[in-house]
Amino acid sequence: MTSTLSRAIANYPNRFDPAVLDALPDRLQDTIRRRTEVLGPGYTLIYRTPVEFVSGHGAHLVDRDGNDYLDAYNNVPCVGHAHPHVVEAVTRQMSAVNINTRYVQDSLVDYAERLLATFPAELSKLSIACSGSEANDLAMRVARFHTGAEGIIVTRWAYHGITREVASFSPTLGAGSPLGPNVRLIDPPDPRLVAPGSTLADHMRAQVRGAIDDLERHGYRLAALVTDGAYSSDGIFTDPVGYLKAMVEEVHKAGGVYIADEVQSGFARLGESMWGFARHGVVPDIVTMGKPMGNGLPVSGVVFRPEVSDEFGRNVRYFNTFGGSSIPVAAAAAVLDVFEQENVQQCVLENGTALRAGLEEITRESPYVAEVRGSGLYVGIELVKDRETREPDRALAEDVINDLRDRRVLISGTARGANVLKIRPPLAFDAADVTRFLETFAQVAQDRL
Known part of the structure; x- marks a missing residue:
């Protein structure tokens, strides 16, 4: 089981490593162990500390303890969670x-x-x-x-x-x-x-x-x-x-x-x-x-x-x-x-433009950001060890992803080098969500980028 999951981690960004299971809170450990016993092959969790959600609304998810997370990752609930x-x-x-x-x-x-x-x-x-x-x-x-x-x-x-x-x-x-x-x-x-x-x-x-x-x-x-x-x-x-x-x-x-x-x-x-x-x-x-x-x-x-x-x-x-x-x-x-x-397409255009402009401003001077790119509410931020060589920095990307998760903002990673931050929220992502995302990202960028 461990070797199979290890290969999955190697092939895909931002996967939970079961080797650190013992470091998680007791209740989370128990649920993950039970999950491993009954689910078939190939399943993996995301984030260094996996998270359990019990409800959602718009571009927000709420965990078992009532904490609100900004969802900037899940495109499945297109017009918002539980619309x-x-x-x-x-x-x-x-x-x-x-x-x-x-x-x-x-x-x-x-x-x-x-x-x-x-x-x-x-x-x-x-x-x-x-x-x-x-x-x-x-x-x-x-x-x-x-x-x-x-x-x-x-x-x-x-x-x-x-x-x-x-x-x-x-x-x-x-x-x-x-x-x-x-x-x-x-x-x-x-x-x-x-x-x-x-x-x-x-x-x-x-x-x-x-x-x-x-x-x-x-x-x-x-x-x-x-x-x-x-x-x-x-x-x-x-x-x-x-x-x-x-x-x-x-x-x-x-x-x-x-x-x-x-x-x-x-x-x-x-x-x-x-x-x-x-x-x-x-x-x-x-x-x-x-x-x-x-x-x-x-x-x-x-x-x-x-x-x-x-x-x-x-x-x-x-x-x-x-x-x-x-x-x-x-x-x-x-x-x-x-x-x-709800004029969804126009909202996507406006909020996506504001999101990209804010990210470009935050990352403009970073030697570790090769490019901010995307359109609408689909944005990628390419993280590298050096802007000249563009060598992918997967470790940095995973640090940023998990720092954001710890601040209750959800994104993931993509690209062959797993070094591109993938920002892909529900289309219900509104102007207030853009502001919250940019403020939180700026905090992480100050430490990491």
Whole structure:
């Protein structure tokens, strides 16, 4: 058990080390030991001192002792923990019926029409599943059926899910989860990787073209390029916009499709638009959604161009017992209600701008901060041992993350070097939350940065 957990700690940032269990308070020790006895393999906790929560509201979580924590990490409760409108909608539906897509449901059709109205007209078909992993699994099945090909391109440290298929193109899962022989890795869109005299669009086009050539050399035609619009696991790269067009052009030339994984970047997370891909002026062939869709209920979606998906539908039966059932759909519809009623996208844009500006000011003179980057309410702070060499400083990142946790502010880490602070709160994060975050971060930065 210990060796398995140790490998998990090595592969993923900010994991609790079970070797220090005896140093925790007695009650916490007991619960963690009981947890270890009954839960299956692969589970880990986060923070050096794990924390137990009993309630939440907006961007706040409350522990068993009544302490309020500012949640700047969890994107699953998209419109806020325990949002009353979502709670009421789910409760009302649970009191009525929960039925699946084999039966006529006005609510399902209404939701599909509302959601699709947020997409370009070319994307007009919706399938519903339960998780982002399922959504990406279905997207890849359709891509392979449509193209008759197997090759897949993703970024170097991408994460797209945990099914066997999707894990095969999720390099961030580490060496214990092998990539498929039909998978090729390319750079994330980091402008610092671009050669002098070139552009990010040229660099990314060359990366895609090289991956396609290598796939073909090994007998694989291209099925799909899959990217997360925030490049979350690669270290959060959201700007500059525009390079994606060149990548998609190369994919289409090779007969492949472009799958936009919007599990992280969708639902206005990046501020300027409802969907991350829209910032680049492109229309994907397939779009996947997950975590934020139902504000915590297990619901996900895949949106298709009909010319990509219709033949699959005529030849392959797809049924998901809980995907599209009444209760998750009620939650998802309530999320869209909140977006409309509370002007969520504009709030994300305003509060995200204030958050990044404050962080840039706090870290401007630090020799250990290479860059503050991001868009909307998705921010990364890259911590390094030296600004010139940009050598990742994982230890410093974990110190900052845990210092913030001790001051009751929650974030995590990302990137291959686990040295990028990941700030990704519920979209209910408001101006007061921004102020609290910046004040607390400034205290930690004074000591660490």
